[in-house]
Amino acid sequence: MTKRRKIQIAIAIGLLVLVVLLHPRNPEPSYKGRLLSEYLVLHDQTYQSGDLVERQQVTDAIEHIGTNAIPHLLYWIQYEEPRWLLWLLNAANQKTRNFYFFSRGLDRIDSAIRAFHCLGPATDEAIVELARLANQTKSVEVARRANQALGETGRTNAL
Numbered sequence: 001m002t003k004r005r006k007i008q009i010a011i012a013i014g015l016l017v018l019v020v021l022l023h024p025r026n027p028e029p030s031y032k033g034r035l036l037s038e039y040l041v042l043h044d045q046t047y048q049s050g051d052l053v054e055r056q057q058v059t060d061a062i063e064h065i066g067t068n069a070i071p072h073l074l075y076w077i078q079y080e081e082p083r084w085l086l087w088l089l090n091a092a093n094q095k096t097r098n099f100y101f102f103s104r105g106l107d108r109i110d111s112a113i114r115a116f117h118c119l120g121p122a123t124d125e126a127i128v129e130l131a132r133l134a135n136q137t138k139s140v141e142v143a144r145r146a147n148q149a150l151g152e153t154g155r156t157n158a159l
Contacts, residue, residue, distance in 0.1 A: 029068035031061045036069050040111035043118070062118040069119065070126045076112035077145040078133065113145055116152040123153040 028035045034042075039061050046055035062069065116123050116130075130153075133146035 028072055029065045031064050034061070036062070036065055036072055036115075037108065037111075039065070040108070040115055043114065044107075044111055059118045062115055063120060063122070066119065066122045067125050069115065070122070073112040073115055073149075074126060074129055074133075076108050077149055078139075078142050079109055080139060080141065109145060113149045113152060116149045117154065119153075127153060 028037060030036065031039070039058055042058045043055070043062065046052075046058055116126070119126075127150065130146045130150045134143050134150060136143055136146075
């Protein structure tokens with residue numbers, strides 16, 4: 001085998017390993033070509049715009065995704081910003097007067113909490129995990145979010 005052929009094989013194996021490592025293990029669910037996270041952004045936008053028809057369409061899409069959304073929503077509400085990023089955002093916001101720097105992670109958390117309201121009966125599967133998160137002592141912030149999400153489920157027996 002020539003040296004050139006060995007290099008080609010090594011590159012092909014390297015690319016294959018890279019694809020396997022970068023491929024998401026639990027891909028985000030989608031409906032009609034849009035990801036759950038896109039629907040969450042649209043859901044927030046329809047509350048701001050007041051478009052009731054579009055809000056119902058987005059809510060229906062989230063309901064259709066159903067229980068497939070729960071692992072992602074639970075993961076997102078447990079997200080905690082690294083301290084260095086919070087420090088950096090705070091420093092940047094103090095330096096600028098007319099522009100506010102924010103984190104997409106924190107926006108996604110709020111959207112994920114509100115999404116539990118859209119899921120309706122599908123949230124029954126998540127109530128046990130939300131209750132566990134709400135009672136944890138490791139992170140007060142995650143416990144607060146889990147309590148909010150439990151409230152969004154609309155279940156009186158959830159707490």
